[in-house]
Amino acid sequence: MRLRGLLAACLAAQTVLAAQASASCSRAIAAPVSSNGASVIIDGEHVKGIYPDLLRTVASKTGCNIVFSVVPRARQVAMFKAGKADLLVPASRTPERDQLGTFVPMINHRAMLISVATGRAPLTSAQDLLARKELRVAVVRGFDYGEHYAALVNELQKQGRLFVEVDVIAVARLLNAGSADVTIMGPTLMAGAIRRDPRVHGLQEKLKMEPIPELPWRHSGAYLSNxxxxxDQAILREALDKAGKSNQIMEGYLRYFRADVLTDSVRPR
Incomplete structure (x- = not known):
C-alpha cells in the first residue's frame, strides 16, 4: 500500500509539472514597438534591443508567441489605449495607463533636460525653463513622464516654442543643427539614437544633462493590457516580474551604455 501511494504521488507530481511546462498563452501576443534608444532598435525588418531581447526570453520560457510589429511611438501608445496592443514596452507608469493594464516595473529611470553645452546659465526647474523663452524645446510624441511633464509640455506649446517629433533621432538632428535648444527625455534614449545615426555622430560629447525636481525618479517597465x-496575463506577468527582480533589464543597459551615461538616469529596480 505504501509503494502504491508513493507511485500515485509521483504520478500526480509529474502531471503538475507537465501542466506547468506546457503552460502557454491562448493566442498570439501583439507587441507593437517603436525605435527607442537601445531599449528597442529597429534594424530594417529586424527588431532587437534590450526589451525585445527580454520578450524573446519570456516567449521561450512561457511558450507564448509574442509578435512584434514596428510603428511610430504615438501609434504604439494609441494601440495600447484602444486594446489593440497586448504589451506596451518600454513604458513609464502613469495613472491613465493603470486604467488600461497591469504594470510590471523593470528599472528606475528619470527624464532630464538635455541640451548642447553652450555655456548658458543652468536650468534648475520647470519654471526656470518656462521663463527662458528664448530656448526652443523638442519632445517626442507619445512620450509620457507624468503629470508635471505633461503640464510643462502643454505650457511650452502655448508659448509657441515646442517642436513635437515622431522619434528620438529627429530630436537629435534638431539639437545638432541648432534648430532646437533643449529636449526632455531619458539620456539613454538620446545616446542610443546618436550611436545609430551617422548624421549626428559626435553629438553625444557635446551634450549637457540637467535634472529638475519636476522630473523625479520613476519606475519604467512593461504594461500588460486588460x-x-x-x-494569459498571469503567465506573462509572472515571467516579466521574475525578469524584473533579476535585473535583466539593468544588465542590458550596462551592455549598451557606458556607466557615466547611466549614473544620473537609470538604476536597478
Whole structure:
C-alpha cells in the first residue's frame, strides 16, 4: 500500500509539472514597438534591443508567441489605449495607463533636460525653463513622464516654442543643427539614437544633462493590457516580474551604455 501511494504521488507530481511546462498563452501576443534608444532598435525588418531581447526570453520560457510589429511611438501608445496592443514596452507608469493594464516595473529611470553645452546659465526647474523663452524645446510624441511633464509640455506649446517629433533621432538632428535648444527625455534614449545615426555622430560629447525636481525618479517597465485573458496575463506577468527582480533589464543597459551615461538616469529596480 505504501509503494502504491508513493507511485500515485509521483504520478500526480509529474502531471503538475507537465501542466506547468506546457503552460502557454491562448493566442498570439501583439507587441507593437517603436525605435527607442537601445531599449528597442529597429534594424530594417529586424527588431532587437534590450526589451525585445527580454520578450524573446519570456516567449521561450512561457511558450507564448509574442509578435512584434514596428510603428511610430504615438501609434504604439494609441494601440495600447484602444486594446489593440497586448504589451506596451518600454513604458513609464502613469495613472491613465493603470486604467488600461497591469504594470510590471523593470528599472528606475528619470527624464532630464538635455541640451548642447553652450555655456548658458543652468536650468534648475520647470519654471526656470518656462521663463527662458528664448530656448526652443523638442519632445517626442507619445512620450509620457507624468503629470508635471505633461503640464510643462502643454505650457511650452502655448508659448509657441515646442517642436513635437515622431522619434528620438529627429530630436537629435534638431539639437545638432541648432534648430532646437533643449529636449526632455531619458539620456539613454538620446545616446542610443546618436550611436545609430551617422548624421549626428559626435553629438553625444557635446551634450549637457540637467535634472529638475519636476522630473523625479520613476519606475519604467512593461504594461500588460486588460484586453488579455486573465490566464494569459498571469503567465506573462509572472515571467516579466521574475525578469524584473533579476535585473535583466539593468544588465542590458550596462551592455549598451557606458556607466557615466547611466549614473544620473537609470538604476536597478
Amino acid at each position: 484586453a488579455l485573458k486573465p490566464d
